[in-house]
Amino acid sequence: MKLTNFIDGTWQEGEEVTYTAVLNPANGEQLAEVRMSTKEDVDLAVKAAVKAQKKWALVPAPKRADYLYEIGRLMKEKKEHLAQVLTKEMGKVIEEGRGEVQEGIDMAFYMAGEGRRLFGETTPSELADKFAMSVRAPIGVVGLITPWNFPVAIATWKSFPAIVAGNTFIWKPATETPMMAYEMAKIFDEAGLPPGVANIVFGSGSDVGTAMIEHPDVKVISFTGSTETGSRVAELGGRHLKKVSLEMGGKNAVIVLDDADLSLAVEGILWSAFGTAGQRCTACSRVIVHKDVKNELETMLLAQMEKLTVGDGLDESVKIGPVINKKALDKIHSYTKIGQEEGAKLLVGGEVLDDGELVKGNYYAPTLFTDVTPQMRIAQEEIFGPVVSLIEVNSLEEAIEVNNGVKFGLSSSIFSKDVNKIFRAQRDLDTGIVYVNAGTTGAEIHLPFGGTKGTGNGHRDSGVAALDVYTEWKSIYVDFSGKLQRAQIDTE
Numbered sequence: 001m002k003l004t005n006f007i008d009g010t011w012q013e014g015e016e017v018t019y020t021a022v023l024n025p026a027n028g029e030q031l032a033e034v035r036m037s038t039k040e041d042v043d044l045a046v047k048a049a050v051k052a053q054k055k056w057a058l059v060p061a062p063k064r065a066d067y068l069y070e071i072g073r074l075m076k077e078k079k080e081h082l083a084q085v086l087t088k089e090m091g092k093v094i095e096e097g098r099g100e101v102q103e104g105i106d107m108a109f110y111m112a113g114e115g116r117r118l119f120g121e122t123t124p125s126e127l128a129d130k131f132a133m134s135v136r137a138p139i140g141v142v143g144l145i146t147p148w149n150f151p152v153a154i155a156t157w158k159s160f161p162a163i164v165a166g167n168t169f170i171w172k173p174a175t176e177t178p179m180m181a182y183e184m185a186k187i188f189d190e191a192g193l194p195p196g197v198a199n200i201v202f203g204s205g206s207d208v209g210t211a212m213i214e215h216p217d218v219k220v221i222s223f224t225g226s227t228e229t230g231s232r233v234a235e236l237g238g239r240h241l242k243k244v245s246l247e248m249g250g251k252n253a254v255i256v257l258d259d260a261d262l263s264l265a266v267e268g269i270l271w272s273a274f275g276t277a278g279q280r281c282t283a284c285s286r287v288i289v290h291k292d293v294k295n296e297l298e299t300m301l302l303a304q305m306e307k308l309t310v311g312d313g314l315d316e317s318v319k320i321g322p323v324i325n326k327k328a329l330d331k332i333h334s335y336t337k338i339g340q341e342e343g344a345k346l347l348v349g350g351e352v353l354d355d356g357e358l359v360k361g362n363y364y365a366p367t368l369f370t371d372v373t374p375q376m377r378i379a380q381e382e383i384f385g386p387v388v389s390l391i392e393v394n395s396l397e398e399a400i401e402v403n404n405g406v407k408f409g410l411s412s413s414i415f416s417k418d419v420n421k422i423f424r425a426q427r428d429l430d431t432g433i434v435y436v437n438a439g440t441t442g443a444e445i446h447l448p449f450g451g452t453k454g455t456g457n458g459h460r461d462s463g464v465a466a467l468d469v470y471t472e473w474k475s476i477y478v479d480f481s482g483k484l485q486r487a488q489i490d491t492e
């Protein structure tokens with residue numbers, strides 16, 4: 001199957017361009033080939049989006065929302081199929097594939113509801129017989145650049161608020177996971193979304209991404225991916241005066257205090273560290289544990305880690321799927337070596353799994369390091385794989401300091417039964433998301449998603465906060481006094 005661009009409601013044909021293979025990370029099988037688009041393809045898509053946006057902005061928001069209800073309904077109807085495609089191209093286990101599709105469905109219905117809100121504000125004027133209000137206005141054409149680890153959910157976090165607010169979009173999915181974008185294009189089409197509202201252009205960040213950022217008619221760029229690429233997007237976007245929303249890396253920690261329910265903490269750590277094979281920007285990759293419970297937690301974690309099954313995510317009994325590709329596998333393994341060289345103690349894992357059938361895919365053993373110190377590279381850098389570092393601390397204060405002592409600030413978690421400590425922690429943990437008595441993953445779509453420091457640039461995906469990315473405030477003053485009234489002057 002050859003995946004080609006969806007522009008102006010049609011599948012782009014012809015033209016001599018190159019295609020890249022899409023591989024199943026579980027077994028190396030080729031699933032499809034995807035178009036590596038050019039700057040000209042981007043121009044074509046932007047042209048269609050600009051044209052469509054003029055009309056789309058005039059469609060009443062509740063009517064725009066009706067399309068989202070239909071998109072949500074279709075996603076629900078095709079949920080199992082979408083989950084299967086997702087697991088095949090991305091590798092996450094099928095249960096999580098279903099969960100991710102559900103996240104997209106939730107986002108469709110949630111943002112559809114915004115179609116009947118999109119609240120503005122009325123504000124008293126300082127002058128008599130004058131009415132003042134501010135409304136959320138659409139911005140125009142927006143460019144969406146999404147990662148492979150959540151090929152559908154993250155795209156819905158961005159595209160659904162964009163369209164309900166009256167924008168049109170060009171979406172560049174990751175080259176590793178274009179099939180979900182292809183499936184979504186079919187759904188947009190089936191839902192009857194007017195041509196040009198949703199456009200999908202496949203290809204590389206350096207070609208398609210750059211062309212989108214540099215295009216004068218693309219007003220907003222919303223990016224999720226690595227901090228390294230994100231800073232390049234910000235730099236280029238800044239040069240072209242774009243509004244840029246960035247969602248980047250994490251080095252998320254679970255804090256386990258001495259009064260914690262340790263069994264619950266173990267469950268939370270396992271789920272958030274090894275779910276999606278650690279390939280979430282919210283994944284737990286550090287456990288900051290009080291010295292009095294460190295040994296016990298270690299023993300309990302090891303016992304549970306032995307039970308984790310690694311394999312093809314389509315097998316319902318498997319808990320951990322492959323990582324996305326060989327490059328990722330090499331990167332993860334290089335961190336194991338770094339950890340060992342730094343003097344951390346490898347308790348379990350630390351190896352590529354290639355026994356029998358596993359040799360065909362990209363599998364890494366769930367890995368646990370202990371005796372890690374906060375400044376080691378394995379405790380500072382984002383590994384994006386199933387590797388966890390245990391760091392011992394003496395107090396809540398030290399735990400918070402260690403948690404905050406990294407360049408990222410996405411998610412954090414604390415396990416404790418002490419209400420005072422919990423409230424102190426939620427205030428002082430410098431992350432955009434804080435969990436109490438739960439792991440670091442599991443954000444819900446109706447709350448803002450994003451982080452501080454190297455994780456973002458102040459914007460948020462999801463929740464009502466997402467609308468701030470895709471709307472412009474417009475202030476409107478209506479004078480019904482019948483005379484010229486000058487603000488600041490005629491106010492006596």
Ligand code: UN1
Pocket residue numbers: 103149150279280281282283440441442443444
């Ligand atoms: C991501 O890893 O980029 O909170 C997104 C979670 C998911 C989303 C993760 N709902 O883990």
